[in-house]
Amino acid sequence: MEKVITKLTEKRVLFTASFVIRLALVAYGDYQDRTMVVKYTDIDYHVFTDAAAFITEGQSPYNRSTYRYTPLLALLLTPNIYLSMVFGKILFIVCDVLSGLLIYNILLLRGLGTETALRVCSLWLLNPLPIGVSSRGNAESILAALVLGTLLCMEARHLMWGAILYGLSVHMKIYPVTYALPIALSLRTTETRSEGKKGMKSLMRFIGSFLNRELFLFASVAAGVFCMLTALFYYMYGWEFLHETYLYHLTRRDIRHNFSPYFYMLYLTADCSWSLWLGLAAFLPQLILLLVASWAFHSDLSFCCFLHTAIFVSFNKVCTSQYFLWYLCLLPLVIPHLSLSMKQGVGLLLLWFAGQGLWLGPAYFLEFEGYNTFLWIWLAGLLFLIINSFILIQIVSHYKPTRTPQRLKVE
Amino acid sequence: MHFVLLSVLACLSSCHCWIERDEKNDNHCGLLKHWIESSLVSMEIIKRGFHREVETTVELSPDVHSGVKVLLLHRWPRGVYVDPYQLASLSDQSDWKILLDSAIDLEVPAHKTMGFVTFVYPTPDGPTPTLLKVTIPIHGRYHEPSFVGEMFTSVDIEPPELLLWTEKCMPLNNIEPHDVMEAPCTHHNSSSCQWVKQQHQPQERGPVSVQFPVGDGSFHIIFKLIWCEFSGTLGCFLSIQLSFSAHTSEAHDHTRASC
Numbered sequence: 001m002e003k004v005i006t007k008l009t010e011k012r013v014l015f016t017a018s019f020v021i022r023l024a025l026v027a028y029g030d031y032q033d034r035t036m037v038v039k040y041t042d043i044d045y046h047v048f049t050d051a052a053a054f055i056t057e058g059q060s061p062y063n064r065s066t067y068r069y070t071p072l073l074a075l076l077l078t079p080n081i082y083l084s085m086v087f088g089k090i091l092f093i094v095c096d097v098l099s100g101l102l103i104y105n106i107l108l109l110r111g112l113g114t115e116t117a118l119r120v121c122s123l124w125l126l127n128p129l130p131i132g133v134s135s136r137g138n139a140e141s142i143l144a145a146l147v148l149g150t151l152l153c154m155e156a157r158h159l160m161w162g163a164i165l166y167g168l169s170v171h172m173k174i175y176p177v178t179y180a181l182p183i184a185l186s187l188r189t190t191e192t193r194s195e196g197k198k199g200m201k202s203l204m205r206f207i208g209s210f211l212n213r214e215l216f217l218f219a220s221v222a223a224g225v226f227c228m229l230t231a232l233f234y235y236m237y238g239w240e241f242l243h244e245t246y247l248y249h250l251t252r253r254d255i256r257h258n259f260s261p262y263f264y265m266l267y268l269t270a271d272c273s274w275s276l277w278l279g280l281a282a283f284l285p286q287l288i289l290l291l292v293a294s295w296a297f298h299s300d301l302s303f304c305c306f307l308h309t310a311i312f313v314s315f316n317k318v319c320t321s322q323y324f325l326w327y328l329c330l331l332p333l334v335i336p337h338l339s340l341s342m343k344q345g346v347g348l349l350l351l352w353f354a355g356q357g358l359w360l361g362p363a364y365f366l367e368f369e370g371y372n373t374f375l376w377i378w379l380a381g382l383l384f385l386i387i388n389s390f391i392l393i394q395i396v397s398h399y400k401p402t403r404t405p406q407r408l409k410v411e
Numbered sequence: 412m413h414f415v416l417l418s419v420l421a422c423l424s425s426c427h428c429w430i431e432r433d434e435k436n437d438n439h440c441g442l443l444k445h446w447i448e449s450s451l452v453s454m455e456i457i458k459r460g461f462h463r464e465v466e467t468t469v470e471l472s473p474d475v476h477s478g479v480k481v482l483l484l485h486r487w488p489r490g491v492y493v494d495p496y497q498l499a500s501l502s503d504q505s506d507w508k509i510l511l512d513s514a515i516d517l518e519v520p521a522h523k524t525m526g527f528v529t530f531v532y533p534t535p536d537g538p539t540p541t542l543l544k545v546t547i548p549i550h551g552r553y554h555e556p557s558f559v560g561e562m563f564t565s566v567d568i569e570p571p572e573l574l575l576w577t578e579k580c581m582p583l584n585n586i587e588p589h590d591v592m593e594a595p596c597t598h599h600n601s602s603s604c605q606w607v608k609q610q611h612q613p614q615e616r617g618p619v620s621v622q623f624p625v626g627d628g629s630f631h632i633i634f635k636l637i638w639c640e641f642s643g644t645l646g647c648f649l650s651i652q653l654s655f656s657a658h659t660s661e662a663h664d665h666t667r668a669s670c
Binding site: 046050065066255256261262264265267268269270271278281282285288289292293296297311315366367368369370371372373374375378382385386388389390392393396397399 | 459460461462495496514515516517518520553555556562563622623624625626627628632633636637639640641643644645646647648650651652654655657658659
């Protein structure tokens with residue numbers, strides 16, 4: 001068994017096998033779509049393709065109902081129309097495998113040996129969840145690659161490239177904007193401890209620590225990339241671009257059932273005048289935890305970003321299964337620094353799946369059998385939040401801070 | 412003299428043609444009336460939950476001519492919707508074609524939208540068979556919560572209206588008591604035609620009722636929900652916060668010890 005694992009995790013074998021598995025599933029998916037009633041391809045893939053088709057006709061991609069992404073994604077998928085419908089899926093699986101490569105390089109920079117790094121990144125490369133998601137035509141792997149690329153550049157202190165990739169990530173999806181605070185905290189000038197200096201002087205020194213060349217460079221390049229793309233697409237598609245790409249997600253209150261424990265409350269109070277205050281109250285725990293996590297863990301940016309994303313997704317007012325990939329792609333960076341045993345790790349994983357299973361049961365009966373299981377779905381969502389919180393606490397409790405590795409330039 | 416005779420003959424032959432055409436027209440319209448009166452439309456709703464299928468069966472008279480076009484007009488309530496993209500995909504694989512009268516919002520709840528109309532052309536091209544079957548997938552919308560503790564809400568779906576058209580019965584006459592309705596000739600919606608709408612079915616069938624679950628919007632439920640919600644969330648929040656604090660103080664202790 002050990003020999004098999006060692007063979008599988010040789011770099012060339014691992015990456016080739018990961019790509020071939022995904023390619024095979026893309027081919028199988030095409031067969032299933034043509035021959036079976038239940039389709040393999042995600043409905044989102046058709047949304048992206050339809051939006052790309054509108055772009056090829058010189059129209060707005062937002063003519064496609066439920067297209068709520070950047071026009072950049074539809075532009076990237078125009079070869080679906082000109083070349084082949086399968087182009088997008090190939091792009092997504094390439095980004096998926098690229099994410100594995102980025103994880104490998106980040107782990108090397110964080111001081112792990114080659115063999116250990118390969119074993120850890122196989123948790124992503126051979127994981128059925130990202131394999132299934134990217135081969136079904138979901139675009140999350142593009143964002144995973146961008147976020148991991150940002151972290152790799154930050155780890156290697158290539159700040160310019162890190163800023164460009166970060167600006168691009170935030171343009172593609174809003175949630176990486178939460179990484180701004182830990183990034184800023186990690187780039188600020190670290191002050192030497194001076195006893196007895198409190199109050200205003202300490203505050204001024206703290207604020208002053210943010211005023212340095214590196215942070216200024218990062219902020220201006222990232223903001224520049226984001227603003228440039230926003231301005232370009234606003235010029236091309238107007239208010240609809242801003243609304244569908246950003247504002248809809250910021251103000252989104254999905255009253256239909258999803259993993260969030262808030263969904264039922266939002267459904268029942270959707271037309272109440274005080275629902276806005278409820279929404280704001282629900283936002284507070286998320287915000288405070290993000291601020292505290294940034295302060296407590298900014299010295300290890302990868303770990304901090306993982307915590308940020310897990311907190312953001314778990315406490316969000318809307319939570320669907322594709323959100324899980326946002327923090328799962330960062331988990332391999334965290335695992336080497338956890339003192340959890342294999343048994344504990346597997347136990348937490350099974351608990352996480354059990355939480356989802358307990359939700360999926362009543363959700364299926366509501367949607368496909370017509371039973372009134374709203375209360376059960378809500379309870380399962382609350383339980384899932386408790387499970388996610390427990391897992392996060394276990395991760396934080398068993399986290400061993402990384403020792404400062406030698407900063408190696410990545411070619 | 413000859414000229415007058417010729418003129419009278421020409422007049423008489425034109426009148427004869429018109430009368431013959433009118434007679435043929437009357438015959439075809441009479442047939443159309445007979446076909447529409449003897450046609451049967453039945454509807455069945457299958458599957459459960461929020462995703463159903465409406466199966467419509469049309470039995471035409473056995474002597475219906477191949478040139479007759481059929482149109483099924485569905486008037487849908489606001490509690491359901493059809494997915495235009497799903498229909499486009501299904502349409503490619505089946506004989507029937509569908510036209511919607513308005514854009515469909517896939518996500519809005521029932522009480523914030525209106526009903527809509529679909530025009531289904533079971534056999535847009537080719538001869539018309541006497542037995543037609545069309546299956547349309549529909550989806551239930553989320554409804555306003557019940558404030559009186561009801562668990563389900565009913566949505567009534569009317570059977571479709573049957574309309575027939577033939578170019579041989581143009582202009583339409585003698586088709587009473589059936590109404591004439593203007594509707595798109597085909598799913599391309601490039602022109603309008605005068606369709607004959609079936610007035611009464613030989614066996615009149617009422618609407619089919621489907622039930623969808625609704626949330627319980629009673630005050631005490633909302634109150635308990637919010638209380639449990641925020642208690643649970645607060646518990647999780649405090650636990651995570653404590654673990655962060657424990658980690659931070661551990662890190663400070665470690666730093667002091669190494670100094």
